[in-house]
Amino acid sequence: MSDSESTQFTSDQVRHLASLVRIELTDSEVEEFRSELASILSHIDALSEIDTAGVPPTNNGADLLNVQDTDASRPALPRDQILANAPQREDEYFRVHAVLDQS
């Protein structure tokens, strides 16, 4: 990834990313983030200069493998306590906008 590629970061790319992560942005936010992300990426692009041929990735903070848990049931949290934090509930359920009837 060269500098020139990342500085070409476009407003449409920002809108696309925002749609992927489900965040509504105003037009001015799109422009601000475009400029800030391009700037941040221009610093990060130095990574591509590092020779990592044959180097395995590290994806874990510790060096642990295959940690296993006993297959036993544990009590769950009370339903009312969980639902108490819901923005909107109805009886025993989380209430949301209808999902399936959209065109």
Next chain:
Amino acid sequence: MTTSTDSELDLLSITLAEGRRKLLDGEITSQQLTQTFLDRIAATDDQVKAFVTVTAEAALEQAAEADNLLSQGDATAQLTGLPIGLKDVLMTSGVRTTAGSRMLDSLIPPYDATVVGRLRDAGAISLGKLNMDEFAMGSSTEHSAWFPTANPWDLERVPGGSSGGSAAAVAAQQCIATLGSDTGGSIRQPASFCGVVGLKPTYGRVSRYGLIAFASSLDQIGPFTHTVEDAALLLQAIAGPDPLDSTCYDEPVPDFSAQLDRGLDGLKVAAPQEFFGDGMDDDVASTIETALDLLAANGAIIDRTPSMPSVPMALPVYYILAPSECSANLARFDGVKYGYGARGGESMWADMEASRKHGFGREVKRRILLGAYALSAGYYDAYYLQAQKVRTLIRREFDRVFAQHDVIVAPTAPTVAFKQGEITDPYQMYLNDIYTIPANIAGLPAISVPGGFGADGMPVGLQFVGQRLGETTLLGIANAYEQLAQWPTVPPGNVGST
């Protein structure tokens, strides 16, 4: 011009270790101690603004129970009756937990984080929840959705971040000790800025269950204290395997205080060039040099030859990995199950997008977008995978240095605390963590201890990085330096007095 009596001031400067002795001797009661710190919070927090939530009533109830145990001789738990504070990123059953975000304005957790339960089992009393950058993303606590926290050494300056409230509360003597979390320096950098001790344990030493996740391969919980001895005591209470966190090492917990008297004689200290490079202010550089001289004059062998050429890449690696992990972790905030939920949009998706628009602040949105970019098709190999590979290189360089040295020494931060509002460029803010991030990338324990004073009398932190699971040795070395240097951990004068 202090409004406190001498005996109250004595109590405020107490350590966990001293408090334990005084409580056992019956010299003080937990209720007296707890009330003293609650009064201190009331007198100072208008200015310091370290607390998001103060739980005075519950604290005094717990203190009464602690006094019962103490009077019956049943106070075997090591922190019985000692008042502490908790970063607001730790889930506390029945007590509002916000992570500094509007998204969690009204969250009342139904369970405790493992560390919170362990502190309760150890008898500690929580005075409340401490301010932080939203979802632990930031280096100044200015990204809190609620208010910025001030640095007790100079109220116009930031306390550092993201655990700024936890650091400021110790420096302002509002709690004897606190817990914070450290993903790229969020314990050590504010400890440096506020002139107190801050320890990030080995990744996997302390359970992350109930820590609201930012970057799960980097996050770790640890203590803020006035002394290294207290850091060892607090770590003792929270460390160890947990069936609820499979990234915890299933290793027996050693006695973290075992080497506090080890001294420095013959200690092999590496001072790699890459930790003393560009970007460090002159006042920090000269303060750190003086600290190194003190170590050398007392038997430590300082070796400046080690080179860790990949270490400067730790910052770019971090700004790929941490945003990537956060973009996944923060997907859970959907406005459905808990937290802020917008309603009335034309679809479920519209409600979700509006919830996240209003619930998240600027820095959080910026990092989620950056992470989504690094993980997206076409960029994954160039950014995320490449960062994971460079992470391996950085870990190997630490391994090579530790094959021949006991500890690495470095500045904690390149500058002293800056003024509120002074840094507006995101990447400039990120550079604060240039010396702390490498330990997170490698999963190693690291501690910031007061190392002297730089420009305008502001504290400078000295950082020691230890070997994996080597906290006992690390704490011993840090304690040896602390005993030699004897820097004050509270500002002169009295914050909150008039």
